[in-house]
Amino acid sequence: MPKVTFVQFTGDSRTVEVPAGWTLMEAAVQNGVDGITAECGGGCACATCHVLVPPEWAARVPAIGPAENDLLECTAVPRTAQSRLSCQIQVSAALDGLTVNLPERQS
Amino acid sequence: MSIVIVGAGQAGLQIAESLRRGAYEGRLVLIGDESFPPYQRPPLSKKYLADQMADERLYFRPLEQLEKQQIEFRPQTRVTALDREAREVVLASGERLPYEGLALTTGTRVRPLPVPGADHPAVCYLRGLDDARRLRERLPAAARVLVVGGGFIGLEVAATARAAGKQVTVVEALDRLMARAVAPVVSDHFASLHRARGVEFRFGVGLASITAQADGSFTASLADGSSIQADLLVAGIGVLPNQELAAAAGLECRSGIVVDEYARTSDPRIVAAGDCTWHINRRFAAAHRLESVQNAVDQGKIAAASLLGQSVPYQDLPWFWSDQYDVKLQMVGLSQDHDAALVRGETASGAFSVFYFKTGALVGVDSINRPAEHMLARKLMQTGAVVPPEAAADPAFDLKTCLPPA
Ligand SMILES: Cc1cc2nc3c(=O)[nH]c(=O)nc-3n(C[C@H](O)[C@H](O)[C@H](O)COP(=O)(O)OP(=O)(O)OC[C@H]3O[C@@H](n4cnc5c(N)ncnc54)[C@H](O)[C@@H]3O)c2cc1C
Numbered sequence: 001m002p003k004v005t006f007v008q009f010t011g012d013s014r015t016v017e018v019p020a021g022w023t024l025m026e027a028a029v030q031n032g033v034d035g036i037t038a039e040c041g042g043g044c045a046c047a048t049c050h051v052l053v054p055p056e057w058a059a060r061v062p063a064i065g066p067a068e069n070d071l072l073e074c075t076a077v078p079r080t081a082q083s084r085l086s087c088q089i090q091v092s093a094a095l096d097g098l099t100v101n102l103p104e105r106q107s
Numbered sequence: 108m109s110i111v112i113v114g115a116g117q118a119g120l121q122i123a124e125s126l127r128r129g130a131y132e133g134r135l136v137l138i139g140d141e142s143f144p145p146y147q148r149p150p151l152s153k154k155y156l157a158d159q160m161a162d163e164r165l166y167f168r169p170l171e172q173l174e175k176q177q178i179e180f181r182p183q184t185r186v187t188a189l190d191r192e193a194r195e196v197v198l199a200s201g202e203r204l205p206y207e208g209l210a211l212t213t214g215t216r217v218r219p220l221p222v223p224g225a226d227h228p229a230v231c232y233l234r235g236l237d238d239a240r241r242l243r244e245r246l247p248a249a250a251r252v253l254v255v256g257g258g259f260i261g262l263e264v265a266a267t268a269r270a271a272g273k274q275v276t277v278v279e280a281l282d283r284l285m286a287r288a289v290a291p292v293v294s295d296h297f298a299s300l301h302r303a304r305g306v307e308f309r310f311g312v313g314l315a316s317i318t319a320q321a322d323g324s325f326t327a328s329l330a331d332g333s334s335i336q337a338d339l340l341v342a343g344i345g346v347l348p349n350q351e352l353a354a355a356a357g358l359e360c361r362s363g364i365v366v367d368e369y370a371r372t373s374d375p376r377i378v379a380a381g382d383c384t385w386h387i388n389r390r391f392a393a394a395h396r397l398e399s400v401q402n403a404v405d406q407g408k409i410a411a412a413s414l415l416g417q418s419v420p421y422q423d424l425p426w427f428w429s430d431q432y433d434v435k436l437q438m439v440g441l442s443q444d445h446d447a448a449l450v451r452g453e454t455a456s457g458a459f460s461v462f463y464f465k466t467g468a469l470v471g472v473d474s475i476n477r478p479a480e481h482m483l484a485r486k487l488m489q490t491g492a493v494v495p496p497e498a499a500a501d502p503a504f505d506l507k508t509c510l511p512p513a
């Protein structure tokens with residue numbers, strides 16, 4: 001199973017295994033990783049699953065869709081060039097080893 | 108110290124986890140009568156029904172996560188009575204569990220079809236995972252699907268069934284869709300959307316009876332004398348709050364278990380949260396019941412705070428969403444008693460919002476395929492921003508400028 005690492009705003013980090021087809025958001029929530037609220041349960045409707053994907057991974061994660069792009073304008077911590085909604089990123093073998101940073105807050 | 112939570116759904120789990128986050132260290136028992144770990148219901152009429160989702164993805168947490176938090180989860184366990192004198196809950200097995208604090212998060216159950224023939228095997232409902240599995244199993248073999256009720260669940264099922272190539276008819280007793288929740292302009296938009304995808308509607312007429320046919324299908328007779336042949340019927344005609352336990356124990360109930368703005372019932376040791384409550388939210392003058400994830404989560408947090416001896420009033424902004432085909436409807440506020448509904452954007456474009464006002468004040472916003480506008484609307488309402496109706500109706504006006512300075 002691919003492994004991904006979530007780095008909290010405080011610097012604490014957790015690495016978890018992600019079953020095929022799950023989203024990054026699900027990987028976090030199911031493993032009790034703090035810092036991702038995911039109010040809408042992955043509906044691309046709440047912007048509370050904001051993560052920052054480092055530039056070296058940017059090309060490997062699936063591209064930002066129009067709905068995600070719109071919603072990224074509404075994150076609690078303002079969007080940066082690294083901002084993504086973790087519920088819109090399906091984890092595949094190609095993302096094994098991915099590390100994402102969490103923003104200070106989600107709402 | 109021991110806290111018992113009755114009902115292991117969204118609100119029950121929220122209370123359990125909020126208690127642990129609030130440094131509650133005593134015994135914590137989460138009792139549910141279903142056979143699954145606590146799970147999300149919204150996907151049941153959406154992705155899960157379309158067969159795109161494994162069961163495990165519905166669960167909020169794997170069981171180890173509950174164990175880790177020392178939440179004693181008791182699935183397949185039904186609470187049959189509350190003994191308030193002894194401060195014990197009584198289980199179906201006869202076992203009694205003592206409590207110092209008790210939370211009731213028993214949710215709702217579906218309203219059964221009140222017509223002759225409703226026990227036909229083709230009749231399905233959708234509330235729990237069991238229902239969803241049954242529906243998902245039966246859907247492939249059904250060519251014609253009859254949906255009774257043009258509310259959120261009925262329409263989501265209609266969309267999923269239509270996308271799977273079924274012939275779909277929706278019968279709605281009122282004259283428009285989602286009539287309790289949205290303005291006619293939104294109802295009409297969704298009716299056109301479904302029609303364009305091939306769904307047929309019968310408005311203003313109720314179901315009268317269901318008659319079995321020899322081949323396993325059925326004939327649904329409508330109140331106007333017409334009839335519809337179909338293979339599968341999905342009823343989405345509303346829910347009833349599970350309040351019998353509370354009522355039998357002498358707790359005050361209306362259309363739901365009555366709680367104050369701190370989620371406390373008429374017994375100070377007992378709180379209640381989620382779909383089963385008739386509650387006060389400081390934002391609104393009148394008490395009401397709400398069926399939404401937002402309410403289960405936010406009121407759950409308030410209930411947990413009350414169990415911890417704090418008094419945090421419930422004043423969160425209600426929000427809700429519904430997915431039909433690739434169209435997302437998002438709602439914020441409560442717009443039922445609005446006196447003006449203004450459209451922002453072009454309905455024909457498929458992406459617009461409706462701003463609801465009451466005596467000049469913004470009371471709610473429905474957004475169709477405009478997630479960013481929905482989030483902005485939440486911010487506007489959260490901050491109590493003054494939004495002039497003319498500004499809301501003018502797409503050229505930047506509503507962000509209505510936000511109070513940060
Ligand atoms: C198909 C469907 C789609 C939905 N879509 C959306 C959506 O898109 N957006 C949204 O905001 N909301 C949606 N909702 C509503 C949302 O899921 C509910 O508001 C939410 O689940 C309420 O949580 P709850 O904990 O109050 O109740 P529930 O989740 O119903 O949990 C109550 C639990 O208590 C158990 N219980 C009851 N009595 C007893 C007893 N005596 N002993 C033991 N256990 C008991 C029940 O079996 C149940 O498991 C949807 C609901 C359904 C059914």
Ligand code: FES
Pocket residue numbers: 025037038039040041042043044045046047048049085086087088
């Ligand atoms: S979980 Fe709501 S947008 Fe990602």
